[in-house]
Amino acid sequence: MLTIGLDHTKKEPLYRQIYTYIRDEIRSGALPCGSRLPSTRKLAKHMDLSRNTIDLAYGQLTAEGYIEAKPKRGYFICQVEDLASLNIPVETEEEDPVQEEDPIPFDFSPVGVDMTLFPYNVWRRLLKEVMMNDNSELFQKGENQGDLGLRRAIMYYLRQSRGVHVGTSQIIIGAGIENLLFLLSLTLGKGRTMAMENPAYLNAYQTVRELGFQVLPVDMDEEGLRVSQLEQSGADLAYVTPARQYPTGV
Missing domain, CATH: 1.10.10.10 (Winged helix-like DNA-binding domain superfamily/Winged helix DNA-binding domain)
Structure with a gap:
């Protein structure tokens, strides 16, 4: 001891x-x-x-x-003869003890997940099944446009729920909206004008501006982006929320 x-x-x-x-x-x-x-x-x-x-x-x-x-x-x-001394400065003050917070009756955080509605048990069972199988391909790079099975499921969903007829080759799955907007800018090239909802998702707006798109704000009404104003804007592209608009919720 x-x-x-x-x-x-x-x-x-x-x-x-x-x-x-x-x-x-x-x-x-x-x-x-x-x-x-x-x-x-x-x-x-x-x-x-x-x-x-x-x-x-x-x-x-x-x-x-x-x-x-x-x-x-x-x-x-461990054997430490070869360890380098980094001399990293550290905080010397005692951390405040963790205090229990009062429960929040309504959480409007846009990044949270309501676990009372999330099918956690189903998700856990499916994850367990996938990991138990000999799925060595999980550790491979995968397809550039995203997993074919997932793209096919999205294709069927769009047809049945939205009436949008697309093929799997027209669907691209990426790691976040910023990454996908970057791929979009490479595909479409420079000098494009994009209409965006006003108010808009701030991260998307900043990313679009940094990528060189000219941004035209289009106002909202109770049903979303005003189509008549969009038509008059002369924009090449329109960035719209696919379901409930963020941040208004319409």
């Missing part, structure tokens, strides 16, 4: 003092390569500290390559 002297009067967090002690012991050779550290539970009990404090110290040591965690065996000292 380690005997670590802690100074509770210092501004330096306790986990940082534990990290520094063990690190220096490893560097000096007092804790040789391959030796086993006490478990976080035992060390926390021995030092009369919370286990979270020990976890933070061990986590920092692991991240810097001083120790490694071996499943069901514990933490062991």
Whole structure:
């Protein structure tokens, strides 16, 4: 068991003092390569500290390559002769304790997911089935336009729910709207004029401007973008929200 002297009067967090002690012991050779550290539970009990404090110290040591965690065996000292000293500055003030917040009755965050409506159990079951199968292709780059099966599902959805008749070759799936707008600019070339809803999704608006498109704002009504104003704008392209308009919700 380690005997670590802690100074509770210092501004330096306790986990940082534990990290520094063990690190220096490893560097000096007092804790040789391959030796086993006490478990976080035992060390926390021995030092009369919370286990979270020990976890933070061990986590920092692991991240810097001083120790490694071996499943069901514990933490062991690594070979450290070749480790570089980065001398990264760290915060020395104690972090404020986490306080429980009052539950929020209505969350209007645009990036949240309402787990009461999300089919979590179905999603988890399908994910488990996919990962249990020998799907080595999951780790490959995949098709440039996106997974064919997903594009086919989108094609059928557009036909049945929107009356839009497209083929899978006309559908492109990308990693976020910014990436897709960049691909669109490469495909269509420079000098294009794009009509955008007013108000618009700010990230999309900024991305379109940075890509060199001329932007023409088109006002909204209770049914979305005003088509008559769009026709009069003379724009080559129109950027519209496919379902509920953001941020108005119409």
